[in-house]
Amino acid sequence: MTSGNSCFLVDCGEATQIQLKKYKLKLSKIDHLFISHLHGDHYLGLMGLISTMHLSRREKLLTIFGPPGLDEIITVQLKHSHLKLHYPIKFVRTSTLGKNLLLDEKYIKVYSFPLKHRIPCTGFIFEEKPRLRNLIKEKVQSAQLSLEAILALRNGQDYVDESAEVVYAVNEYTHPPAPLRKYAFCSDTLYDEDIVPYIRDCSLLYHEATFMNIDQIRAAETCHSTAAQAATIAKMAGAKQLLLGHYSSRYVDLHPLLEEAQAVFESSLLSEEGVTYWID
Ligand SMILES: [Zn+2]
Numbered sequence: 343m344t345s346g347n348s349c350f351l352v353d354c355g356e357a358t359q360i361q362l363k364k365y366k367l368k369l370s371k372i373d374h375l376f377i378s379h380l381h382g383d384h385y386l387g388l389m390g391l392i393s394t395m396h397l398s399r400r401e402k403l404l405t406i407f408g409p410p411g412l413d414e415i416i417t418v419q420l421k422h423s424h425l426k427l428h429y430p431i432k433f434v435r436t437s438t439l440g441k442n443l444l445l446d447e448k449y450i451k452v453y454s455f456p457l458k459h460r461i462p463c464t465g466f467i468f469e470e471k472p473r474l475r476n477l478i479k480e481k482v483q484s485a486q487l488s489l490e491a492i493l494a495l496r497n498g499q500d501y502v503d504e505s506a507e508v509v510y511a512v513n514e515y516t517h518p519p520a521p522l523r524k525y526a527f528c529s530d531t532l533y534d535e536d537i538v539p540y541i542r543d544c545s546l547l548y549h550e551a552t553f554m555n556i557d558q559i560r561a562a563e564t565c566h567s568t569a570a571q572a573a574t575i576a577k578m579a580g581a582k583q584l585l586l587g588h589y590s591s592r593y594v595d596l597h598p599l600l601e602e603a604q605a606v607f608e609s610s611l612l613s614e615e616g617v618t619y620w621i622d
Contacts, residue, residue, distance in 0.1 A: 348447055352376045352466060352527050358387035359394055365616055369395055374445060376452070377408035378529030379463035385412065389419050392431070400429040407434045407444050407454070409462045436464045441540055449473075455540040457531035459565045467540065468525040475516035482515055523621045526581075530588065532562065533571040541579045546621045548613065549575055551586035554599050569599045573606035582622065587613040 349371040351358070362369060369391065377385045385408070395404065406412065413433035420427065434444060438456040445452040449471055454464040474496040482492065491501040491510055501510040526541035528549040541547055549572035553561040561568050567575075569586055576584035584607055589596055596612050603610035613619070 348373070348450065350374050350376065350452070350468070353378055353384045353529060354387040354391060355383045356386045359391050361615070369398060370400060373402065373404060374452075375404065375406045375408075376444075376454075376466050376527075377406065377412055378457070378465065378527075379459060379461055380409055380411060380415075381459075381461065381530065384529060388412075389416065392416065392420075392427070393425070395429065396425065396427050403430050403432060405432045405434060405445075407436055407452075409438075409464070410435050438462045438464060441467075453540075455537065457528060457537065458534045459530045459532065463530055465526060465528040465531070465537065465540070467527075467544070470522040470524070472522065473519040475512065475519055477516055478514075485510065485515070487515070525621055526579075528572075528575075530565065531567060532565045533567050533575070535575070535578065538575065538578045541575075541581070543580050545582050546585060546619065547576050547579065547581040547583070548585045548587060550588040551599060551603060552588050552590050554593065555602055557590070557592075569603040569610075570606050573603040573610055576610070577607045581607075582609065584610040585613045585619060586610060 351372045354375065354377065359369070375388070377388065392404070413435070416431070436442070436444070436454045441453050441455045443451060443453055451469050451471060453467040453469065455467065457463045457465050475498055477492065477496065487495070487510065491503065494501040495510060495512050495515050498512055500512050503510070524544040526544040526547045528537065528541070528547065530550055531537070550567055551569035551572040552564075552566035553568045555568055555570055558568050561571070572586055573584060584603065586600065586603055589599060593599060600610060600612050611619070
C-alpha cells in the first residue's frame with residue numbers, strides 16, 4: 343500500500359516479487375515491510391525479496407516488522423549463503439499483547455494488534471495523522487492576515503488580533519481538512535470480536551475470508567474465518583468498506599462467497615490480483 347511517498351508492503355508470500363514486477367511496482371520504494379505471522383504463504387517471499395534488493399545495489403535501510411523468530415530465520419539464511427548485504431536491515435519484533443505503535447511517519451502512523459490464529463499473529467492499522475485546515479485564499483489575502491494568524495487558523499483556533507480588536511473565526515477563513523483515513527489489515531484469524539475496538543471506524547477493512555458458511559466448522563478448526571464472519575466484524579466495527587481475501591482454493595467461483603458477505607455487510611468487495619483499491 344502507498345501513502346504520499348511512503349510505500350508499505352504487508353505480508354510477503356512466495357510470488358510477491360514476481361507480482362511486484364508484473365504490476366511495475368518498484369522494490370526500491372519499499373522501506374517498511376510488515377509480516378503478520380510465520381505461515382509460509384505470508385512470508386516465504388521475503389528472502390527472495392531481500393536478495394533482489396541486494397542485487398539491485400540497494401543501500402538504504404529496510405525495516406521489517408514481524409513476529410519473534412523472523413529475524414532468526416533471515417539471519418540464518420544470510421549466514422549460510424555467505425551473503426553480505428549492501429544495505430542494513432532492522433528487525434522490529436511485533437507483540438501479540440494489545441495495540442502497539444510500530445511506525446510514526448510524517449503523515450501516517452502504523453500500529454499492530456493481536457489476531458487469534460494457530461501461531462502468534464498480528465493485524466496492522468495504517469492511520470492518517472490529523473492535518474492542518476485549508477486556507478480560503480481570497481479571504482486570507484483580502485484580510486492580509488499575519489503569519490501568526492494563519493498558523494492559528496490552520497490549527498483550528500480562532501485568532502484574536504487584540505490591537506485591532508478583531509476576531510478572525512476559523513470557519514470563515516479555512517475549510518476543514520479531508521476526513522482522516524484508516525486502513526485495517528486483518529491477516530489470518532479466527533472470528534474474534536475482540537479485534538473490533540482496534541479497527542473501529544476504519545475506512546477500509548481487509549479481513550480474511552477463507553471459507554463459506556457451509557465450511558464454518560472447518561474455519562473454526564483451522565483458526566480462519568468465513569466471509570459472513572468477516573462481514574459481521576466489518577459491521578460491528580462501523581467500517582466503511584470491507585475487502586475480502588485469502589480464499590480457500592476449494593472455491594472456483596468466489597461470487598457465492600461475496601454474496602454471503604454482502605448479506606451481512608453490503609459494502610463488501612472481493613480482493614483481486616493486480617487491482618488497485620482507493621481508500622476514501
Ligand atoms: Zn496462517
